[in-house]
Amino acid sequence: MRVTVMGAGNSGLAMSAHLSAEGNRVTLWNRTEATIADLQKSREIACSGLLNGVIPIFQVTSDIRIALEGSDVILITTPASAHRDLAEIIGRNLAEPLPVLLNPGRTFGALEFQLVYSKFNEKIEPTVAEAQSIIYTCRKTDASSVRIIMMKSGVLLSTMVAEQNNSFITKLPRCIRHNFVPARSIVETSIGNVGMILHCAPLLLNAGWTENLSNTYKYYYDGITPTVSRLLEKIDQERIAVSERLGFQVESTKEWLQRTYNVKGDSLYDCLQNNEAYRMIDAPQTLEHRYIYEDVPCGLVPLEAMGISLGLGMNFTSLIIDLASKLMGVDFRNTGRNLQSLEINQDGGIFAGVQ
Numbered sequence: 001m002r003v004t005v006m007g008a009g010n011s012g013l014a015m016s017a018h019l020s021a022e023g024n025r026v027t028l029w030n031r032t033e034a035t036i037a038d039l040q041k042s043r044e045i046a047c048s049g050l051l052n053g054v055i056p057i058f059q060v061t062s063d064i065r066i067a068l069e070g071s072d073v074i075l076i077t078t079p080a081s082a083h084r085d086l087a088e089i090i091g092r093n094l095a096e097p098l099p100v101l102l103n104p105g106r107t108f109g110a111l112e113f114q115l116v117y118s119k120f121n122e123k124i125e126p127t128v129a130e131a132q133s134i135i136y137t138c139r140k141t142d143a144s145s146v147r148i149i150m151m152k153s154g155v156l157l158s159t160m161v162a163e164q165n166n167s168f169i170t171k172l173p174r175c176i177r178h179n180f181v182p183a184r185s186i187v188e189t190s191i192g193n194v195g196m197i198l199h200c201a202p203l204l205l206n207a208g209w210t211e212n213l214s215n216t217y218k219y220y221y222d223g224i225t226p227t228v229s230r231l232l233e234k235i236d237q238e239r240i241a242v243s244e245r246l247g248f249q250v251e252s253t254k255e256w257l258q259r260t261y262n263v264k265g266d267s268l269y270d271c272l273q274n275n276e277a278y279r280m281i282d283a284p285q286t287l288e289h290r291y292i293y294e295d296v297p298c299g300l301v302p303l304e305a306m307g308i309s310l311g312l313g314m315n316f317t318s319l320i321i322d323l324a325s326k327l328m329g330v331d332f333r334n335t336g337r338n339l340q341s342l343e344i345n346q347d348g349g350i351f352a353g354v355q
Contacts, residue, residue: 044144079298
């Protein structure tokens with residue numbers, strides 16, 4: 001299959017290498033050419049962990065026209081904060097209705113992508129889907145190297161029309177189809193976004209340790225203590241309440257960890273401590289990180305807005321958005337996926353058609 005992977009970060013390198021190793025013709029696109037300069041010369045990704053060796057890939061480019069030409073599917077692996085720009089870039093250049101998968105969409109990613117895309121291309125209508133999370137647990141080790149720690153199974157996937165989910169999965173490269181499960185509704189992928197639970201609060205509450213130049217710490221093992229974990233469970237309860245009000249009950253973050261990583265534990269803290277895949281993951285060395293700049297505006301902000309519009313108390317979610325906005329000096333509610341930018345009715349009524 002001819003695949004376009006967009007984004008040369010952690011998951012972009014992992015996905016490009018894996019799909020190439022399985023015989024797909026992969027074109028890796030990245031907007032910033034300096035990021036892929038070495039890859040453009042070598043067209044090789046050095047892999048360790050689950051996949052070992054140097055994997056050649058077909059093409060590396062920063063030219064969107066080259067990236068889309070002859071492609072069968074578009075797999076977007078950038079942070080969700082880039083989705084609006086990518087929807088415009090693809091909208092201006094797409095010549096045929098390809099399937100587009102956001103890996104992941106975070107909260108309401110497919111909705112936002114379709115809204116923006118339609119403003120720049122009314123003739124070509126791609127099918128847009130979002131994944132609940134990326135299928136790879138991985139870390140980029142340098143500009144052309146990646147360590148793939150594990151691959152997740154049972155990752156929920158949804159388009160805006162749930163009846164299309166099964167057929168969408170058949171349009172993906174064969175080697176990753178089994179990693180996805182069709183969701184009953186886009187509510188399960190958008191409100192089922194657990195990244196906003198695991199990423200935002202722990203990094204903010206460990207600000208001093210994160211910015212300490214003489215020390216590093218393991219993000220999940222050291223940064224999420226029992227007290228921090230109990231706070232995450234409170235935010236998680238608000239997330240689940242939103243899904244229930246929209247007609248679906250999503251799994252808790254603890255249940256997601258148990259299912260995805262096959263870990264055991266009576267609490268979220270226990271499951272995190274028992275997750276071997278998280279044992280080697282270092283914390284970011286700065287607060288200027290996607291855990292805040294992606295997961296707050298593209299996760300917590302739309303979650304809070306939807307919850308409040310449905311008459312729910314979102315006190316713990318609001319607390320973390322307030323803390324992020326004050327510490328970083330950014331009005332994330334204004335810059336993020338709010339109800340106005342998503343064109344969602346105040347009662348969340350847009351989801352009546354996708355349930």
